[in-house]
Amino acid sequence: MDLEGLIERARGGDLEAFAEITRRFQQMAFGYAVALLRDLQQAEDVVQESFVAAWFGLRTLADPAAFPGWFRGIVRHQAHRLLRQRQLDAQPLAAAERVGAEDPGPEHRLERGQRIAVVLDAIAGLASPLREVVTLFYVHECTSRTSRRSWAFR
Numbered sequence: 001m002d003l004e005g006l007i008e009r010a011r012g013g014d015l016e017a018f019a020e021i022t023r024r025f026q027q028m029a030f031g032y033a034v035a036l037l038r039d040l041q042q043a044e045d046v047v048q049e050s051f052v053a054a055w056f057g058l059r060t061l062a063d064p065a066a067f068p069g070w071f072r073g074i075v076r077h078q079a080h081r082l083l084r085q086r087q088l089d090a091q092p093l094a095a096a097e098r099v100g101a102e103d104p105g106p107e108h109r110l111e112r113g114q115r116i117a118v119v120l121d122a123i124a125g126l127a128s129p130l131r132e133v134v135t136l137f138y139v140h141e142c143t144s145r146t147s148r149r150s151w152a153f154r
Helices: 005-012 015-037 042-061 063-097 106-124 128-139
Strands: none
Touching: 005 015, 005 042, 005 063, 015 106, 015 128, 042 063, 063 128, 106 128
């Protein structure tokens, strides 16, 4: 069935239609969330929250054909909400890190920050499937032997 038909059925409360929409868009949503958050567990949470928000907001979608962009906006909003919370949670820790620690100096911190930015930019420039593999292997230290967790609805 076409996307517009599925959305119309889901608007009417058809859970099977929404489950099909979820199947079609879960990979896109997860890849986008990982790219924004750089954390697999948090990306899983954001995807789930995004689908719940989409279910409850589906009636506000004016044009069913616009669903992909509309849903991507929901994922982006949920990810940025989590990033803001992460930043608020980290502020007290940042102050604690400076107390009683050896300070490597601003030059070393700047150089390390620049190296990290270059690596993250390089990862972000990869095609989506490669970006996911590189992030899993180098950032999250997952190998082909690491079992894949199911991140769909828990």
